[in-house]
Amino acid sequence: xxxxxxxxxxxxxxxxEFLPYWLSVLSNTVSQGIxxxxxxxxxxxxxxWRVMAVLGRYPGITASEVGERxxxxxxxxSRAVNTLLxxxxxxxxxxxxxxxxxxxxxxxxxxxAIMEAVIPYALDYQAALLADLTPAELETFQDLSARxxxxxxxxxxxxxxxxxxxPKPRPKKTANG
Amino acid sequence: xxxxxxxxxxxxxxxxEFLPYWLSVLSNTVSQGIxxxxxxxxxxxxxxWRVMAVLGRYPGITASEVGERxxxxxxxxSRAVNTLLxxxxxxxxxxxxxxxxxxxxxxxxxxxAIMEAVIPYALDYQAALLADLTPAELETFQDLSARxxxxxxxxxxxxxxxxxxxPKPRPKKTANG
DNA sequence: CCATATTAGTTACATTTGCAACTACTTTCA
DNA sequence: TGAAAGTAGTTGCAAATGTAACTAATATGG
Numbered sequence: 001x002x003x004x005x006x007x008x009x010x011x012x013x014x015x016x017e018f019l020p021y022w023l024s025v026l027s028n029t030v031s032q033g034i035x036x037x038x039x040x041x042x043x044x045x046x047x048x049w050r051v052m053a054v055l056g057r058y059p060g061i062t063a064s065e066v067g068e069r070x071x072x073x074x075x076x077x078s079r080a081v082n083t084l085l086x087x088x089x090x091x092x093x094x095x096x097x098x099x100x101x102x103x104x105x106x107x108x109x110x111x112x113a114i115m116e117a118v119i120p121y122a123l124d125y126q127a128a129l130l131a132d133l134t135p136a137e138l139e140t141f142q143d144l145s146a147r148x149x150x151x152x153x154x155x156x157x158x159x160x161x162x163x164x165x166x167p168k169p170r171p172k173k174t175a176n177g
Numbered sequence: 178x179x180x181x182x183x184x185x186x187x188x189x190x191x192x193x194e195f196l197p198y199w200l201s202v203l204s205n206t207v208s209q210g211i212x213x214x215x216x217x218x219x220x221x222x223x224x225x226w227r228v229m230a231v232l233g234r235y236p237g238i239t240a241s242e243v244g245e246r247x248x249x250x251x252x253x254x255s256r257a258v259n260t261l262l263x264x265x266x267x268x269x270x271x272x273x274x275x276x277x278x279x280x281x282x283x284x285x286x287x288x289x290a291i292m293e294a295v296i297p298y299a300l301d302y303q304a305a306l307l308a309d310l311t312p313a314e315l316e317t318f319q320d321l322s323a324r325x326x327x328x329x330x331x332x333x334x335x336x337x338x339x340x341x342x343x344p345k346p347r348p349k350k351t352a353n354g
Numbered sequence: 355c356c357a358t359a360t361t362a363g364t365t366a367c368a369t370t371t372g373c374a375a376c377t378a379c380t381t382t383c384a
Numbered sequence: 385t386g387a388a389a390g391t392a393g394t395t396g397c398a399a400a401t402g403t404a405a406c407t408a409a410t411a412t413g414g
Contacts, residue, residue, distance in 0.1 A: 355414100358411100359413100361410075362408085362409080362410100363407085363408085364406080365407095366403105367402105367403090368402090368403090369400100369401080369402080370400080371398100372400095373397095373398095374395100374397090375397100376396090379390105382387100382390090383386100383389100384386095
């Protein structure tokens with residue numbers, strides 16, 4: 001029974017129990033607390049925070065590499081990087097052997113100071129979130145998440161909508177449903 | 178050790194292992210496939226799809242109630258509802274005993290047809306995502322998610338940033354990561 | 355009853371975001 | 385070599401989103 005009907009009305013469907021929906025709610029709720037912190041107290045947007053975080057860990061990578069690691073598109077990264085440069089939180093040079101590449105790093109005192117303020121808060125926040133879970137449960141959760149992510153990834157490659165039935169109202173990329 | 182330092186540089190921090198971040202990546206990846214489907218083939222945005230879904234299940238509720246059930250704010254709901262009315266997928270009346278209230282329902286042939294097309298796809302997509310998990314694992318995942326959501330909810334109420342240290346660069350609400 | 359507060363829903367404005375097109379530079383290969 | 389193709393990053397424009405301010409209707413309390 002995959003035709004969507006059962007006695008004339010459509011198959012039972014509860015948004016609340018629909019995986020994409022409640023993952024979205026969970027993600028937004030979990031992100032909210034920490035995001036509000038670094039936004040309100042340090043003026044960092046989510047993309048900015050992500051850029052700082054990966055550059056803290058991988059100094060000298062380029063914007064493209066930041067994008068790969070953070071799953072953000074290059075426009076988002078570009079804008080975040082430029083804002084952070086303006087704020088003095090990042091330094092940018094030019095790769096002499098390939099002048100398209102602009103390696104980035106967290107700047108000497110200012111950028112480092114921000115990270116030293118935000119990271120402990122982020123780790124404490126995460127610890128508080130996970131306080132109820134045993135280490136085993138956390139590991140299970142990570143494992144199951146990883147498997148779902150894997151499944152979603154392969155599904156999205158192969159399982160694209162067969163053919164649009166409707167005037168194609170302008171393709172989208174965003175998601176959250 | 179919660180001061181963020183260790184030998185002069187900040188505490189080890191991996192964005193990839195940070196709960197808010199990877200939940201965001203998971204949520205986006207999982208949502209992408211199904212969202213692309215109903216967007217490209219039926220012209221529904223994420224808020225529109227959510228509105229249709231809850232109205233399919235709870236016919237006759239108002240926009241406010243839709244907002245509560247979908248965790249979307251009233252402006253988003255209002256706009257989605259008006260678009261859906263324009264498209265002929267919803268019907269709206271006025272509550273005689275309280276004329277502020279405008280009960281909504283999925284419209285007779287057109288709205289129903291959309292739902293009959295999208296719901297089976299959504300359920301099949303979810304089934305494909307979960308195909309690798311045993312029923313027990315799914316239940317575990319739901320349980321752990323629920324506990325995380327609960328924890329995040331209470332954290333967000335009580336654990337607000339103590340006091341902004343910086344010129345408050347324009348409060349935000351959005352979150353992810 | 356009437357002033358005030360509250361609730362449902364919409365509108366306005368400012369930001370954010372995303373895709374496409376663009377510039378600049380490098381690689382490929384004929 | 386040098387034209388074509390590819391890569392790094394930016395910019396322009398249009399759509400989506402969020403906050404606050406608004407209208408309309410109802411409830412409350414003196």
